[in-house]
Structures are given as structure tokens and as C-alpha cells.
Amino acid sequence: MKFKTTIILLIVAGIGAAYIFLYDRKQYRTDVWVQRQQMALPDYKPGQINKIEMKKGNTNIVLESTDNETWRMLEPLQLRADKAEVAEILSQFEFLRKIGIVEKSETTNFSLKEYGLETPAITISLWLKKGSMVGGTSGDVARYTVNIGDKLAAGQDTVYITVGDDKDVSVVDAKFLEKIDKDINDLRSKWAFEFDKHSVERVRLERESNDSVVCSKAEQLWWITQPLSDRADTERINDMLNELKNLKIAKEDFVSDSEEDIINYGLDKPVFTLSIGTANDVQTIHLGHSLDEKIYAKLDGESSIFFVQDMFLRDLDLELNDLRDKQLLRFDAIGTYGIEKIDLKYPDSTLVMEKTVQYDWMIKSPKEILADRDVVREFVEKIKDLQIQQYVDDSGTNFEKYGLAGSPIEVSVFRRIGEGETVKFLIGNADENGGLCYVRRDGEDAVYTVPSENFYDIATEGYLAFRDKLVMEFPKESAQKMVIKRDGKTLICETADDSTMRRPKWNMISPVSMQAELDSINQVVWNLSFLLADKIVALSSENSADYGFDNPLLSASLTYEDAGVAPQGDHVISQKDDLVKPKELKTKTLLIGNKVEPEKDKSNYYAKVDGEGMIFQVGWTDVRDYSIELVTRTLFSFDSANAKSIKIIHPEKELLFQKNEEQMWRMIKPENILLSGNLADRIISSMKLLMGEFIVQYSNENLSKYGFDNPQFNITISFDDGEASLLVGKEAGNDYYVTGSETNFVYLMNKNKIQDLIEASVVREIQ
16 A cells, blocks of 8 residues: 555544544533543433343343333333333433442452452343434444442442443442332332323223213213213313322232232222223223222233222212212303393293393393393303202103103203304203202203202293383482371372472471471482382282282372473474473372281282282382381470479379579479489480380370370470470380370380480489
């Protein structure tokens, strides 16, 4: 070979060697590369390994991964491997540093036996994935083999190893032995199931004595497909999958891998079997005999027999009805938000309600009228939350028995007007025991019961329940006259014609003429001006006497000004007065009939607007408001500072107090002494504050029947310009009849108020 050619070849070889050296080093920074050379496996990377062989005595364990994710044990058993344990083993070799080296070439009488490496205690082979780059080239090394021998002298935490066929012995930290010295139970997977719960499409539960229950998922919802077709409880099945995914087996709970023990532990005829399936895989667990609150279990495809807690079976051993959806209907709505139409179809009519721009909800059929939006909202919320109480009948052949054949009530809820029903279900009879009613979903066979409270009555009443409860309306500021008839009396009040007053003034004109109590008048007027019924009973009745309207408990009439219609057509406006719309007086009268529940004190009452057919209910508080007194119930309005004397006549004694020239109160009777304290002032103040509960009579006629001819108690306060007297007559239950000199009305007054006054003026010891 020519010298020139030889030089060229040497240069090329040098460049190649330099390239290999530099390529190898460029994978690490210079300082890192130097450190890597101190490692037992300087080129080792855990991510390049897909197979592990571990020999320890007569045991040979082989682990392999085919997808870079999962690991399986191939020998001595076919099992899923514990990914965390495998990852820990692989990580130990990446930074396994050589503390020292015993070189064969520099050691006299070198023998591997002296280091326990002639027959290593543990040999681990780490196989590289095909095509892995090691030492700068592809495929130079198929595997790393690490032989582990003896530890150094006692007390030193180091161990001898060799790598591959290298006879040089390295000394490494022995702590890594704790991480790699694993047995079968260490390396087998402790998770009973391994799956992505979102990918599970099928769940099957089998019992020794019952039919299998199969559930399948469609569009994120679970359905029972065997032994019947029904919606499943999606939340419960998801909880079940969570429990299965978190089912971990303790290392000590692996009891056997022998095929013969399947019979011994009752796994040949399991009491319970559960399978979960994805598109690519089915995982099944069998449960057998019980022992000390634990149950023997086994997975299909694996030899492992292990224990699970018996609570696991109690949680999963569910009956068919346990897995069915407990919610009758499922649709998205917050109140009625998102819903535009509701239909209720009855045997002889259809109730159609639609949400409109102008109104919240409008009844469109059978009569166009405003709907009660609160009732509509509460009804939608109620049916949305209906919980199935009983699974009554799945045969689909007994609908008539439950009132669900022929023409039951059909309820349809629409998200959009013009589109098909969002949900539709049928309502049958009420349960004989009360509290429940029968229902079924449209197009399905199953019959259920659901609570009927605040639902069944509204659905069956239909139009009456849903129509607007406004039964009387007028502009309260235009009220002119009020007539209340109750307890055999007729009270008439009218507005006073006084343009100087900012608030309208009302006067009572019958049975007495005096100024009315404005707050009391307003209370009645405002209540009647926008009267909402508690419940509509009927649109008409042939016999109103059934409700007490032939002899009403109370009637309240309001006369008000109603703006008329301005002149139209050819009428020429020529006068200023023509610019004002004509007004007419209208009168509306509310009639209160019988109690709805006579046995109750606080019962609703039947009511109707006179001249109209509709009968409805009003609350007892409304009736109480119409029964209030329309004139003041205060007996006295004197000036306390002007009082000169107090005379008290009581069956037990007679008292007389007078003010002297120094404006001090003295007792004159029964003895003449100067009063201490403020006794007299307290009597005057208590008397001035007296207020009757009711006005029994608006005159001072026939007072003897109330006991005023022989009063139980009499107080007279004298002034320079007159006097104010209080007479206390007979008892009337918890009240006394009383009258006062200022009004001469007869009142009912609570006994406690009178007793307080008697105690202050008579019984209290006078100091």
C-alpha cells in the first residue's frame, strides 16, 4: 500500500474514533459524563428496558412490558406486575455508583468465589428494547447483566457485583439490594382491577341464585339491559366503578396460586361474580367462601387467589332495583328556566301552558289566561326531583290496574316550542295507602310509585291549579267607599272630600259618624285591591249554599273610580272637559263563606266575588284582616297633665285621689295621706293606653245586658273641663265588656289589661 493511502486511512480511522467518542459524550455535559463513568452501568437508562430476569437460588422471575406502560410477570406465574415495584427496581441501576474495583489482572490468585460471585446470590438481567442506542451505537448491547455476590466484612454496608462477562469486581452500596430483592408477592400487582373508568361500557353482576344484571353505557348514561330494559342509577354505577378501581389487595392477603384451591375456596361455583368491560378488555372477579370477615376472590386470567373484605361484597351485591335509576325524570332546568312549554293531557281536555315574552307563563288552552308562575315553577321543580319509591310492575300488561291505561294524565315538558317533548310521563291512580301515586315514563313498561305531595293534586286539578290566582283587582288609590257586613252589623266608610290632604281621609258614616282609622281602612283596601286566592275550588257551582254563600260569614264591598274610554269616532273635542276621560263608579264585593276545615281554628275559608261563578279559598289571615275595626279602638284621648282627681269604685273599697295646690297627689278616701311615688300617674297612664279588642256595640243602649248597671270596676278621672270614665262589666270568656265616656261604645277587652289596671289602682298596697 502506498504511504499516502496509509496516511489517509489513519486519518479516517482517527476521525471515526473521535466521532464515536464525541457522540457518546455529547449525550451528557462533560462533568456529567465523567460522573457517569463512575457508575456500574454508565450507559444505562431505565426507559430503554422492557424485560427483567431475576434469578435467586431456584427461583427465576421474568417480567416483561410490551407497551411501555404495563408490565406482566411471565415466570414463574402469569400475572400482572406491580408497575411501581418494577419502576423502583429499574431506577436503582441508573445511579449505582462503584465505590471500589477489584481488578482481576492486578489481584494475585483472583477467584470469583472469594466474592460470592462464582454462584451469585442474585443475578438480574435487564433487556433493552429493540433498537435502543447504547454506547453510541444501535444494538451493541442486548442486555445488562448484574451479578450480586457477598457483602463485605460485617458492619460494612457494601456488596460485590460484576457486570456481564467482566471479571473485574465492583464494590457498590448494598442499600440498593433492599429495593431489588423482591419476591413474587412483591412484584405482582396489588390492584384487583386496572382500567380507565371512563372507558367502561358494560357491567355484569351474577349471583348464584338470581338472574344476571347487565348494565350498559350510552352517551355517558347507564342503562339496565338485562333482565329488563330501564334506566340505571348512573351515579351508583360510577361509585361502584370507583370502588373497583380503588380495590387494593394487601400483600399478606394473597393466599394461593394453585388451580386445585379453586374448589377448596368455593371459586368453582362463586356466590358472586362481577365483570366490567371496555371495548378491548373484560375484567372479571369471582367471590367464593368467607373466612373471618374476609372472602376468597379470584380474577379471570390469573392464578391468584386472594382475600377481600366482606364489606366489598355487601357494597356490590345489589339487587336489580338497587341499580335502577331512582329519579323518574331527567332534564336540565332551574325552576322553569330553559323550559318553554308544558302540556297536561286529560281524558276530556288538554291544558297547554307556554312561556311568553310579555308574561312569564300563559295558559293557551282550554282558555287563554295568565298562569300562576309560582305554581308552574314549583310543579316543574317537583317533577324534576320526583324520586321513585317502589318498582311496582315491569310486565307492561297491568296498566289498567294502576290507572295508566286508556286515558291517564299525560305530562309533557318541552325545552323548545315546536320541538318534541323533552320528557313525557303518565300519571295514574293514587295509592290506596296514601302519599304515593302510580306513574310510568312514556314508551316504557315499568310502573313506579312516586310521592304525591305537592304534585298529584296539582296535576289532577289542572286548569284550576295552574291558572292565575288573582281573583279581584282594582286601583286602590281610586277607592271611594267601603261596606263591611259581619256579625249582624253593617259598617260603611267613605272618603272625605278634602283636596288639602295628601293622604285620603276616610269617615265612618254608619253605624256612627266619626273619623275612620286610616291604617285599618288601608289594610282592607290594599288586601282587596290585589286579592290572590290560596286555591281555586271550582269555576262555578249550582248550589252556592254548600259553601256558605247563602248566609256569608262576612262580605266586603269596595266602590272605586274606573277610568272609562275616551270619546272616539266623529266626536269633536271642543271643550277642555272633553280632554278628561269619563270615569264611572264600580263596586266589587267579596263574600266569605264556610271554613274549609271547620274543626281547625286556623282554616282556609271558601270565598267568591259576588256576581261571578268562581269559588276559591282565602286564608284565615285574610278573613282576620277584613274583621278589624275601622274606627279607633282607643277608649280615651285626654291630656294626662290636666287630671285633677281620680275616683275608683270597686266592690272591695272606694278610693279618691286629688291634686293639691303644690300639684302633689293626696289620697282623700279611705284616709287622708300624701301619696308617695307615682301611683296616681300610673293609673292615669294605664287608663289612657287602654285599647279594646273588638267593638261589640256602637252605642250606649241596653248597657245592662253587658253588666254596666252594676259594674265590677269604675274609674273616673276629672279635669277642669269634664271627666273621663271607664266602666268594667261582665266577663266574656277571656275578656271583659268595657265602655268609656268618650265614645260610649261597648268593647271587648282582654282580662289581663283590666287586671293590671285593678292591681295598680286597688290591690297594690298604698305606701
